[in-house]
Amino acid sequence: MSGSRRVQQLMEAFRCLPGVGPKSAQRMTYTLLQRDREGASRLADALLTAIAEVGECQQCRSLSETAICALCDSERRDRSVLCVVENPSDVQMIEEATDFQGLYFVLQGRLSPLDGIGPAELGLDRLEARFVAGEVQEVILAINPTVEGEATAHYVASMAREAQLSVSRIAHGVPLGGDLEFVDSGTLSHAFAGRMPLV
Amino acid sequence: MSGSRRVQQLMEAFRCLPGVGPKSAQRMTYTLLQRDREGASRLADALLTAIAEVGECQQCRSLSETAICALCDSERRDRSVLCVVENPSDVQMIEEATDFQGLYFVLQGRLSPLDGIGPAELGLDRLEARFVAGEVQEVILAINPTVEGEATAHYVASMAREAQLSVSRIAHGVPLGGDLEFVDSGTLSHAFAGRMPLV
Incomplete structure (x- = not known):
């Protein structure tokens, strides 16, 4: 002491x-x-x-000190592609690692009825409004592959399909530099099911 | 970003x-x-x-929000034993690990002439004043066993000896649970030189 x-x-x-x-x-x-x-x-x-x-961007629910965040406000971003993520930090990760040029939507969590987190808490009503507004053509799901994340991804995917948008999901499989010996069985079965033709 | x-x-x-x-x-x-x-x-x-x-205790140079810290001010501490350490965190470590009941003096560093840290920067004038004031009878050095720490310990020890106080230094050797195989040679030679008779 x-x-x-x-x-x-x-x-x-x-x-x-x-x-x-x-x-x-x-x-x-x-x-x-x-x-x-x-x-x-x-x-x-x-x-x-x-x-x-710092509050929440009214458009994408990411962290922002302005009503609309710099990303949503940027004229250089492709407004027809929307990437759905769980957390504001995911936006930063994708921005740093990829050349994705579309916009984001941050759920700030995942569906978890037992914890009282339903569609409203994730702002899915706002997301649906954007889906049907006509600007968005393609939806990319970058939700974490946990049990609750899978449920959330399915929910968002069906919303997007109803609005007749094309939906894809980022690949889940063996990480680069990973070794099959040390990869868990869930990841490995996911990687098998998601195999891509070699061209 | x-x-x-x-x-x-x-x-x-x-x-x-x-x-x-x-x-x-x-x-x-x-x-x-x-x-x-x-x-x-x-x-x-x-x-x-x-x-x-939070500033510095005027007596022991530890961190304190009062002019004299709670430890120096306590009536239950043994004022005849003074433990000299490098940092305020060392005081906390010793308080938590031992039943030491004396007072402390915090150097806030170690002698390092090249960095412009001499006796004055470590408050050694104040420490010497306490050595000669008569209250202190015993000095325990708990300065880290680095090259600069050794020099500092020698300096403080000679000050204490001049004031005719008994001086000791905490043991440096193989840590509890340590394995000779993984101990560095400096520590091992220190442990050999400082061996104690088994009684």
Whole structure:
């Protein structure tokens, strides 16, 4: 126990961060207070500003400090292709890894009736409105292949088919650099079922 | 790239934390903004309060929000034994692991002339004043066994000997649960030189 109550409080506050246990929280606290108070004050400011200003884009439900986010607002994006993801971080991952030029829709979760998460909580009414509005021609599902994710993907896919849009899903299979020996059986059976003709 | 500038700024601000790379910073940012804004605001408050209030104990140089820290101020501590450590976190470690009942002195670093860190920067003048004041009878050195730490320990030890105090140093050797096969040669030779008679 450190004698300082403020130091203890800061250590406890760091525990809200994902992956930060007591040891890391202690290290972060002492490092900032001893060596980087400027960084600590920048972090506090960035937190307060983000909490106050960052909300949800009214179009894609991603994180944004403006009513419509920069991506949805960009004139260079292809408005006929819509990629549906679970989380705002997925948008960033796809932007960094691919050359996808369409727009996104962020569900902010997946269907989970037991937890009270139904279509309304995922904004599926808004997504359906976009499907029938006529601008979107193609839907790409990039929802995680968990049990609940599969259910969500099926639900969104049937909505898209009803609106007569073409629907595809990103491939799930053996990761690059992966070894069949270490891949779980679910992934392997998925990879087999989703095999592609070699041309 | 996320479209939101505030989100980006928060990710960058998280990088000031030790052990936090781009991936962790991203995860922290999205987790807090999506799921734990209350924790984020508590963290911001704790940071600002700690920066504003936590300074240095005038007696032991540990982190404290009062002029004299709770440990130095406690009447239950043995004022005749003084343990010299490098960092405020070392105080916490010793308090948690041992039943040491004396007081501490925190150097906040180690002698490193090339970096401009001399005796004055470590508060050794203040430490010497405590050595000669008469209250302290025994000095325990818990300075890390690095090259600069060794030099610092020797310097403090000679100061203590001049004031006719008994000086000891915590044992450095093979850690509990350690295996000789994986211990570095420096530690092993240290452990050999510091062997204790079995009684």
